[in-house]
Amino acid sequence: MDNTNRFRAVRIAGLGTFLPERRVSSEELDAAFGREPGWTARTTGVVERRYVRRETTEQMAACAGRHALQSAGVAPEDVDMVIAAAASSRQSVPCTAVFVQRELGLPEGGSICFDVDATCLSWLVALDIAANYVAAGRARAVLVVTSEIASCSLNPREPESAALFGDAAVAAVVTPSTTGSRIGHVLFETHSSGADLAEFSGAGTRHHPNDPETRPEMNMFRMQGRAIFKMARRVVPPFIERFMEGAGARCDTFDAVVPHQASKMGLDAVTERWGFRPEQVITNLATRGNCIAASIPLAFAEAVGAGRINRGDRVLLIGTGAGLTLGAMDLWF
Amino acid sequence: MDNTNRFRAVRIAGLGTFLPERRVSSEELDAAFGREPGWTARTTGVVERRYVRRETTEQMAACAGRHALQSAGVAPEDVDMVIAAAASSRQSVPCTAVFVQRELGLPEGGSICFDVDATCLSWLVALDIAANYVAAGRARAVLVVTSEIASCSLNPREPESAALFGDAAVAAVVTPSTTGSRIGHVLFETHSSGADLAEFSGAGTRHHPNDPETRPEMNMFRMQGRAIFKMARRVVPPFIERFMEGAGARCDTFDAVVPHQASKMGLDAVTERWGFRPEQVITNLATRGNCIAASIPLAFAEAVGAGRINRGDRVLLIGTGAGLTLGAMDLWF
Numbered sequence: 001m002d003n004t005n006r007f008r009a010v011r012i013a014g015l016g017t018f019l020p021e022r023r024v025s026s027e028e029l030d031a032a033f034g035r036e037p038g039w040t041a042r043t044t045g046v047v048e049r050r051y052v053r054r055e056t057t058e059q060m061a062a063c064a065g066r067h068a069l070q071s072a073g074v075a076p077e078d079v080d081m082v083i084a085a086a087a088s089s090r091q092s093v094p095c096t097a098v099f100v101q102r103e104l105g106l107p108e109g110g111s112i113c114f115d116v117d118a119t120c121l122s123w124l125v126a127l128d129i130a131a132n133y134v135a136a137g138r139a140r141a142v143l144v145v146t147s148e149i150a151s152c153s154l155n156p157r158e159p160e161s162a163a164l165f166g167d168a169a170v171a172a173v174v175t176p177s178t179t180g181s182r183i184g185h186v187l188f189e190t191h192s193s194g195a196d197l198a199e200f201s202g203a204g205t206r207h208h209p210n211d212p213e214t215r216p217e218m219n220m221f222r223m224q225g226r227a228i229f230k231m232a233r234r235v236v237p238p239f240i241e242r243f244m245e246g247a248g249a250r251c252d253t254f255d256a257v258v259p260h261q262a263s264k265m266g267l268d269a270v271t272e273r274w275g276f277r278p279e280q281v282i283t284n285l286a287t288r289g290n291c292i293a294a295s296i297p298l299a300f301a302e303a304v305g306a307g308r309i310n311r312g313d314r315v316l317l318i319g320t321g322a323g324l325t326l327g328a329m330d331l332w333f
Numbered sequence: 334m335d336n337t338n339r340f341r342a343v344r345i346a347g348l349g350t351f352l353p354e355r356r357v358s359s360e361e362l363d364a365a366f367g368r369e370p371g372w373t374a375r376t377t378g379v380v381e382r383r384y385v386r387r388e389t390t391e392q393m394a395a396c397a398g399r400h401a402l403q404s405a406g407v408a409p410e411d412v413d414m415v416i417a418a419a420a421s422s423r424q425s426v427p428c429t430a431v432f433v434q435r436e437l438g439l440p441e442g443g444s445i446c447f448d449v450d451a452t453c454l455s456w457l458v459a460l461d462i463a464a465n466y467v468a469a470g471r472a473r474a475v476l477v478v479t480s481e482i483a484s485c486s487l488n489p490r491e492p493e494s495a496a497l498f499g500d501a502a503v504a505a506v507v508t509p510s511t512t513g514s515r516i517g518h519v520l521f522e523t524h525s526s527g528a529d530l531a532e533f534s535g536a537g538t539r540h541h542p543n544d545p546e547t548r549p550e551m552n553m554f555r556m557q558g559r560a561i562f563k564m565a566r567r568v569v570p571p572f573i574e575r576f577m578e579g580a581g582a583r584c585d586t587f588d589a590v591v592p593h594q595a596s597k598m599g600l601d602a603v604t605e606r607w608g609f610r611p612e613q614v615i616t617n618l619a620t621r622g623n624c625i626a627a628s629i630p631l632a633f634a635e636a637v638g639a640g641r642i643n644r645g646d647r648v649l650l651i652g653t654g655a656g657l658t659l660g661a662m663d664l665w666f
Contacts, residue, residue: 057538082523087428091540092486092533093420093554094655095450102525109568112521113656114451114458117428125447132465149538153425188445190415192435200425202542205390205482207424209535209542209552219542221426235442322427323446 008135010174011181012127012333014072015301018063018147018169019288020050026163033159040163045264049166049289051151057090060169061147062103068143072173076106079173080139085116085126086146087292087322088153092203100145111143119198120260120321121188122146122293123170124329130174131183137176145171148292153200155220164263165221166289170297180312184330185247189239194231194324198223229265232320233273239326240274240318247330249316251275256309260319261285261295282308295319309333341468343507344514345460345666347405348634351396351480351502352621353385359496366492373496378597382499382622384484390423393502394480395436401476401504402437409439412506413472415446418459419479420625420655421486422448425536433478444476452531453593453654454521455479455626456503457662463507464516470509478504481625486533488553497596498554499622503630513645517663518580522572527564527657531556562598565653566606572659573607573651580663582649584608589642593652594618594628615641628652642666 025048026040033040041047052060061084069076084096097113100106118125123146130142147169154162201207202218209219244250257280259270267285271278282303284295291298296317303309311333318328358381359373366373374380385393394417402409417429430446433439451458456479463475480502487495534540535552542552577583590613592603600618604611615636617628624631629650636642644666651661 087426089450089537091537092535092552094452094528094532094658095420096537098523098525098528098656098658101523102528106525108524108526109522109572109659111523112451112458112660113523113525113658114449114455116447116449117422118445118447119427122447125445129462129465132462132469132471136465136469138465152538152541152544189442190431190434190444190446191441192431192439192446193441195427195431195435199427203425203536204422204429205424205485208485209547210549211485214542216543219425239442323431325427325431325446326442327445 007182007184008131009177009182010131010134011177011179012172013074013175014068014173015304016064016067016071016171017298017301018060020052020055020167022051022053023048024051029163033156035159043160044163045285046164046289047286050168052149052167057096057147057149058099058103061100061145064169064171065100065104065143065145068171068173072175074141074173074175077110078141079106079111079143081133081142082111082113083116083126083130083142083144085122085144085293086148087117087119087122088148089115118321118325119323120293121319121325121327123297124317124327125188127172127174128186134174134176142174143171144174146294146297148294150292153220155217155222158222161221161223161225164290166291168288168291168294168298170294170301172297180332182332185243186329187243187246188325188327190323190325191235192323197228197231197324198322225263231324236274236320236326243328249330253314254280254316255313256280256282256303257316257318258282258296258300261290261299262320263290340515340517341464342510342515343464343467344510344512345505346407346508347401347506348637349397349400349404349504350631350634351393353383353388353500355384355386356381357384362496366489368492376493377496378618379497379622380619383501385482385500390429390480390482391432391436394433394478397502397504398433398437398476398478401506405506405508407474407506407508410443411474412439412444412476414466414475415444416449416459416463416475416477418449418455418477418626419481420450420452420455421481451654451658452656453626454652454658454660456630457650457660458521460505460507461519461662467507467509475507476504477507479627479630481627483625486553488550491555494554494556494558497623499624501621501624501627501631503627503634505630513665515665518576519662520576520579521658521660523656523658524568525656530561530564530657531655558596564657569607569653569659576661582663586647587613587649588646589613589615589636590649590651591615591629591633593654594623594632595653596623
């Protein structure tokens with residue numbers, strides 16, 4: 001999917017985040033995995049990540065959503081649409097967004113609630129979908145909320161990927177823009193020959209939870225990190241080239257680059273292979289881990305909170321996700 | 334979510350369907366449920382439904398997708414976007430649409446693939462999302478495909494709802510319109526106080542497949558049919574009134590009305606309470622059952638195939654889904 005170099009006058013009017021209280025250090029995981037002290041942090045680049053104790057998908061989403069609405073100054077009754085955008089969901093039916101409407105206390109019938117899943121790029125795709133509605137005047141305010149609980153689906157027998165993930169929720173309120181805030185060029189593409197490289201093969205029709213042949217490890221993440229990295233090395237550079245051409249930009253055009261926090265290796269590639277300067281790149285992998293679809297918006301929201309991204313900045317949101325899907329968005333915050 | 338009464342110049346350029354071979358008669362279910370002959374058909378209004386044997390979610394989707402592309406005369410390389418829109422999915426990660434790209438042999442990197450879930454209204458919501466991209470010139474052709482396998486998640490201890498469901502896949506190709514084909518008024522709203530009335534509470538973070546406390550019935554559909562019907566009786570008539578006002582239409586304006594094939598009681602309400610004439614209303618519940626999100630597009634595609642809906646007809650697509658979500662779309666086919 002491509003688009004011409006037109007702008008949509010929409011604004012991320014507010015952001016909100018939620019982190020579970022429980023901090024899990026890499027030392028704790030070294031012990032759990034039976035590795036020597038320092039192995040987990042050194043291998044994954046993650047020093048600490050959060051795991052839920054009793055927090056639920058919809059509680060986390062509602063908490064992030066409440067903060068986002070407050071920071072946007074948008075009243076609950078002005079939310080026309082709730083998109084829950086994540087790789088994980090609360091349950092199979094109904095969709096997670098319905099529970100976010102209920103948990104947040106948004107007015108009955110005041111919004112349409114649906115889920116969007118583009119794995120790690122779910123939030124970015126949902127932001128693009130929301131921007132279409134807002135730019136066309138079909139919605140006044142859209143709540144795009146990503147609540148990921150990865151910790152219940154980690155495989156201790158694959159410590160390299162298990163140690164990588166963390167739990168988090170992030171919400172954005174998208175409204176019409178009367179300032180310079182806007183979305184420019186957007187590019188997404190899926191390369192499905194990589195479909196098996198990162199997967200959670202259960203919880204669907206293929207390996208149904210009630211199928212006696214479904215094994216526990218099918219209900220856990222499995223990542224062929226090196227194979228993904230190899231494939232990304234091939235498909236990402238021409239993707240970035242096409243994106244920059246469409247955006248009329250160069251790598252050094254952007255005030256900040258917010259990549260998906262896929263892995264240490266993946267983040268290193270952003271500066272070493274993709275052509276960005278270290279000082280442009282926002283990372284939070286060391287303290288948050290890979291929070292699946294929550295990674296890009298969490299790194300973004302934390303950079304805004306820390307004053308590293310400011311209103312008026314031109315920001316590149318970019319990442320890869322299971323699929324293999326690539327995505328990039330040119331955003332004037 | 335509301336929208337003003339503007340038109341989007343998009344066209345459902347082609348439709349394709351796939352039905353699993355295996356036909357399951359209500360007599361067969363009478364015997365399976367230990368009921369007297371005739372009970373299942375009388376209670377549910379479903380005489381026959383299809384269940385998969387070995388057909389998979391992505392095979393069904395690809396087959397429907399191939400037919401839709403052929404009937405639209407759209408080449409695989411012109412598909413910019415694949416939206417898999419369903420309540421059921423192939424697996425947890427990656428999303429179903431990725432597997433549709435691969436199974437259909439669509440070009441690597443030629444389309445963005447993501448899933449949309451608004452339970453029974455997933456196809457309708459995805460059609461609306463697709464129409465935004467096409468109308469804005471951001472996509473040339475979008476494949477919206479719904480592949481639902483319900484049969485693996487039925488609870489034989491709840492024969493009234495178990496006997497209701499069937500498996501099916503349907504695809505639509507959405508393109509720019511140079512004829513009179515267009516989408517007019519669209520209205521969606523979610524009433525989340527009804528979130529628990531129809532559910533499949535497993536396969537997510539709430540009752541994880543590997544959680545020892547997850548019971549098999551959590552991985553099956555549970556429907557409080559009468560409670561849903563009661564709630565729908567309260568919220569649907571004012572919804573239709575608002576929709577008609579927005580569309581500048583009356584019930585008798587439409588050449589055809591394609592309701593979600595929720596249940597016999599639900600379909601009876603379309604004519605008895607919602608104000609439509611029986612000859613307007615398209616039903617296939619008796620031969621297909623409730624195919625979740627595939628129901629509206631399947632009834633639509635079969636009516637087109639049978640010559641009951643023709644090019645130029647003004648069609649109302651309307652339904653309720655778990656959530657409780659209501660949706661309606663004014664479509665000039």
